[in-house]
Amino acid sequence: MTPLRVGPRALWFQARDGEIWIAHEDAVSPEEARSGGPWTESPGPEPPEGVEWFRWATPGGEIDLFLRPAFPDRTLVLEPEHSFRLLTRAEARVYVRVPLWIQVELPMAPPGSALLLEEMPSLAMSDTWWGGFMDGELAYWLPTTARREMVQALHHPHLAVCPLLLSNRSGSDLAVEKLALRAPHLSLFSYNGGLWADEARVTYQGLDEGSQIEVTGRAPVEAEGAVRVTPPRTPSQRSFRARTFDRIRGLPGVMGG
Numbered sequence: 001m002t003p004l005r006v007g008p009r010a011l012w013f014q015a016r017d018g019e020i021w022i023a024h025e026d027a028v029s030p031e032e033a034r035s036g037g038p039w040t041e042s043p044g045p046e047p048p049e050g051v052e053w054f055r056w057a058t059p060g061g062e063i064d065l066f067l068r069p070a071f072p073d074r075t076l077v078l079e080p081e082h083s084f085r086l087l088t089r090a091e092a093r094v095y096v097r098v099p100l101w102i103q104v105e106l107p108m109a110p111p112g113s114a115l116l117l118e119e120m121p122s123l124a125m126s127d128t129w130w131g132g133f134m135d136g137e138l139a140y141w142l143p144t145t146a147r148r149e150m151v152q153a154l155h156h157p158h159l160a161v162c163p164l165l166l167s168n169r170s171g172s173d174l175a176v177e178k179l180a181l182r183a184p185h186l187s188l189f190s191y192n193g194g195l196w197a198d199e200a201r202v203t204y205q206g207l208d209e210g211s212q213i214e215v216t217g218r219a220p221v222e223a224e225g226a227v228r229v230t231p232p233r234t235p236s237q238r239s240f241r242a243r244t245f246d247r248i249r250g251l252p253g254v255m256g257g
Contacts, residue, residue, distance in 0.1 A: 003043040006067075006102050007122040007158025010043035012051075015063040020056045022104060023047045024120050054118055056106075064107055066114060069100040069195060070230050071160070071183040072121065074139050077130050079178050081145040086166060086174040086204075094146040096162040096181055097154060099123035100188075100195070103230075122158035130180050131243055139180065146179070150222065155194035162186065162197040163220045170206040178246045182213065184234040189219040191226035202244050211244040 002013040010027035013020070027043055078096060086092055099122050105114035125140040147154075150161060162181060168174045179202075186197040199221075201214040215238065219226035 001045055003045055004067075005043050007099065007156065009102065009120065009122045009158070010047075011102070011120075012043070012047045013065065018057060020058055020063055020065065020106070020117065022054045022118055023051045024102075025051050026124060056117055058106060065117075066105045066107060068103040068105055068230055069158075069160070069188055070103050070119065071098065071186050071188060071197070071233065072101055072125070072140055073184060073233060075130055075137060076125075076142040076181045076183050077128050077139050077178065078142040078144060078146055078181060080176055081147050083175065083177040086168040086176055088168055088171060088173060091165060091167045092148070092176070094148055094164050094166065095150040095154075096142075096146045096164060097144050097156075097159045098142065098162055098181070098183060098197070099125065099144075100158055100160055130246075142181070152194070157195075160188055160195040160197055161222075163199045163222065165199060165201045167201065167203045169203050170209075172206075174204050174245065176245065180242070180244050180246075182242065185215050185232050185236045187217060187228050187232050188230035189223055189226035190229050191219065191223035194223070195229075196220055196223040196226060204245060210241055212239060212241055213244065214239045 004011045004013070005027060008026055008028045009024055011022065011024040013022055025047065076098065080094060101119050101121050103119040104117045106117055108115050125142060128139050128141040129136050130139040131137055146164070154161065164181070166176065186200065189196045189198070196219060198216045198218055201216070203212045205212060215236065217238065
């Protein structure tokens with residue numbers, strides 16, 4: 001039995017009769033999880049009673065596993081640490097810490113290939129809805145905040161830092177109260193003991209025009225020389241248009257862009 005902890009998530013692995021067995025559960029309360037850690041306690045040698053085991057019979061009884069960090073599979077909805085207004089023609093850089101998913105892979109032939117067995121969030125997030133009634137999407141509510149400055153102490157093994165460059169090219173002020181981060185389009189980079197996303201540049205062009213989003217595909221300037229460890233879940237064109245901003249108390253489809 002091999003126990004492992006990734007942020008607030010505890011995992012157990014074992015090989016039995018040519019099968020791989022995996023179990024996992026939240027190891028801390030939701031309140032502790034929102035604190036961001038770090039957590040140093042290791043999980044016990046056995047999972048708690050009642051935890052579900054996931055089982056796979058593998059070709060040739062192979063039991064070597066590889067864990068890979070990945071971004072969540074949906075858009076994330078979040079709030080800045082302090083809401084602010086972005087004047088017309090102004091820019092602001094914000095940093096978002098995103099809880100990563102844990103992908104469990106089985107190496108396969110040829111070398112460099114792998115089969116995804118299971119994936120789970122390092123931190124469970126609540127479902128929410130982003131957008132209007134007819135053109136919205138199911139998203140996750142992210143229990144963190146967007147910060148205006150980044151310090152090394154904010155890095156944790158289960159979190160990635162996502163830099164966003166927000167630009168207002170409309171003819172009026174933009175209230176930055178709630179925004180969407182399209183995590184499936186982001187790559188994951190490793191640098192100096194921390195994990196980073198490529199920079200996303202969001203240009204707000206007005207209520208009717210919405211926002212133009214550019215995902216660079218490169219490590220941000222804060223992590224120059226970083227190594228890419230995970231490609232985007234959903235590769236996209238370098239630039240695309242999508243709804244990004246909304247008011248905290250606004251109705252779906254109102255005051256967004």
